[in-house]
Amino acid sequence: MSEATTIVRVPVRLTVNGKSVSAEIDPRTLLVQFLRETLDLTGTHVGCDTSQCGACVVHLDGVAVKSCTTLAVQADGASVTTIEGLATGGKLHPMQEAFRENHGLQCGFCTPGMIMSAVDLVARFGPNLDEATIRENLDGNICRCTGYHNIVKSVAAGAAAMGSAEAPRAAE
Amino acid sequence: MYAFDYQRPDAIAAAAAILSADPEAKALAGGQTLLPTLKQRLAQPTALVDLSRIPELSGICATTEGVSIGAMTRHADVAASELVRAAIPALADLAGMIGDVAVRNRGTIGGSLANDDPTADYPAAVLALNATVVTDRRSIGASDFFRGLFETALKEGEIITRVDFPKVEKAGYAKFRNPASRYAMAGVFVAKTAAEVRVAVTGAGQSGVFLWTEAGDILSSDFSVQAVSGLALDPSNLMSDLHGSAEYRAQLAKVMLKRALASITG
Numbered sequence: 001m002s003e004a005t006t007i008v009r010v011p012v013r014l015t016v017n018g019k020s021v022s023a024e025i026d027p028r029t030l031l032v033q034f035l036r037e038t039l040d041l042t043g044t045h046v047g048c049d050t051s052q053c054g055a056c057v058v059h060l061d062g063v064a065v066k067s068c069t070t071l072a073v074q075a076d077g078a079s080v081t082t083i084e085g086l087a088t089g090g091k092l093h094p095m096q097e098a099f100r101e102n103h104g105l106q107c108g109f110c111t112p113g114m115i116m117s118a119v120d121l122v123a124r125f126g127p128n129l130d131e132a133t134i135r136e137n138l139d140g141n142i143c144r145c146t147g148y149h150n151i152v153k154s155v156a157a158g159a160a161a162m163g164s165a166e167a168p169r170a171a172e
Numbered sequence: 173m174y175a176f177d178y179q180r181p182d183a184i185a186a187a188a189a190i191l192s193a194d195p196e197a198k199a200l201a202g203g204q205t206l207l208p209t210l211k212q213r214l215a216q217p218t219a220l221v222d223l224s225r226i227p228e229l230s231g232i233c234a235t236t237e238g239v240s241i242g243a244m245t246r247h248a249d250v251a252a253s254e255l256v257r258a259a260i261p262a263l264a265d266l267a268g269m270i271g272d273v274a275v276r277n278r279g280t281i282g283g284s285l286a287n288d289d290p291t292a293d294y295p296a297a298v299l300a301l302n303a304t305v306v307t308d309r310r311s312i313g314a315s316d317f318f319r320g321l322f323e324t325a326l327k328e329g330e331i332i333t334r335v336d337f338p339k340v341e342k343a344g345y346a347k348f349r350n351p352a353s354r355y356a357m358a359g360v361f362v363a364k365t366a367a368e369v370r371v372a373v374t375g376a377g378q379s380g381v382f383l384w385t386e387a388g389d390i391l392s393s394d395f396s397v398q399a400v401s402g403l404a405l406d407p408s409n410l411m412s413d414l415h416g417s418a419e420y421r422a423q424l425a426k427v428m429l430k431r432a433l434a435s436i437t438g
Contacts, residue, residue: 007175027178027220030207050208051275052352063248063277069207070278073178074200074224117273139354140272 012076017085027073032056034072035082043083043112054141057113058082064120083112094165095119095158104154106145117141118155127163129156173210177219182226188308190221191329197221199331201244201283204275229333232256238339243282243332262343266293269347271354282332288324288380291355295381300361300372304336320379340365346431348424350415357416358424362432368392376410376421387429397433
């Protein structure tokens with residue numbers, strides 16, 4: 001069987017970091033390629049390209065997914081948040097700030113995926129995270145530099161900061 | 173990836189029509205196995221038929237017999253489901269052990285079963301619980317469904333629509349994960365009904381998931397960890413690869429059996 005000679009491009013329309021985007025794409029386009037190459041959002045990284053490492057984790061309709069193992073067309077109509085979408089008004093997201101404060105990175109390659117997975121973790125388990133929960137739920141994110149200790153500290157601190165940042169809003 | 177056409181029907185009949193008309197087209201569920209396969213150019217489908225926008229394929233409902241899970245239901249949703257936990261807690265636990273969080277947010281039960289990876293988790297539950305795989309054409313009993321490595325009873329273009337799990341008295345699952353792939357090196361699901369005990373092993377068999385009938389027979393008369401202490405799994409039909417020998421997997425399966433039992437009997 002020969003490769004299809006004409007590629008039928010398909011339309012996609014999705015919301016990325018709050019902004020509506022649309023394009024006509026080759027159906028083979030991975031979500032991570034679409035983000036990086038079409039939208040120039042290069043904060044999402046490709047580490048292993050085999051769904052093991054988690055450097056490419058983004059949020060798809062509010063849950064963590066590996067954007068190297070998702071087609072952009074599968075995200076049609078959905079809302080995607082990348083690492084670029086976390087900071088607001090020039091101020092780092094509490095989880096980003098916690099990674100900086102706690103030296104939760106060395107080379108930084110895994111960091112976008114770590115932070116997106118960490119924010120997802122807080123969404124599922126709340127702001128008071130014990131070490132076991134953090135370690136177990138970061139098992140889809142691989143770091144080859146840090147030995148994870150400072151990442152775990154960062155996630156715990158970031159989660160707590162997210163909790164206290166939400167508290168005043170909840171009281172309003 | 174080789175080029176493919178992309179189709180996203182909104183009804184089972186429409187999906188079945190596309191798949192039946194083109195034997196080289198492939199159904200796309202969560203894509204957590206299919207997309208890596210395509211990226212390595214190990215498959216070259218003419219078209220991917222995305223099942224994700226067919227509403228009746230998703231969702232979980234309680235039935236008089238147990239619980240019914242739509243084929244496109246994500247692992248994370250099964251793991252978090254109160255209905256599944258109420259009917260068969262071990263099944264919710266198993267779903268929560270598949271891959272990692274991000275994989276569980278995409279992967280589906282129907283996709284896992286149709287793929288029938290010999291190291292996947294769901295086949296152990298389906299076989300031990302004697303579940304029924306329902307397709308757009310018929311119902312297939314668990315014992316008839318699994319046919320070998322990546323081989324099932326599904327015919328060309330046949331689509332799994334849901335899986336019906338009967339309630340059991342007790343069930344437990346234990347798995348020894350490959351630390352890199354997170355697939356089972358050996359996973360053992362034990363299910364006890366009033367009539368019998370069924371023990372299914374995944375990750376270890378040369379021909380995929382299988383019933384460990386000797387273990388089931390012993391446990392049917394004495395449901396305890398002690399009852400299987402003298403039991404050994406014959407390694408001659410088990411997998412040997414760079415991760416472990418057949419003998420190693422035989423030992424792992426026995427340890428997982430004991431752990432699964434311990435999780436039930438306390």
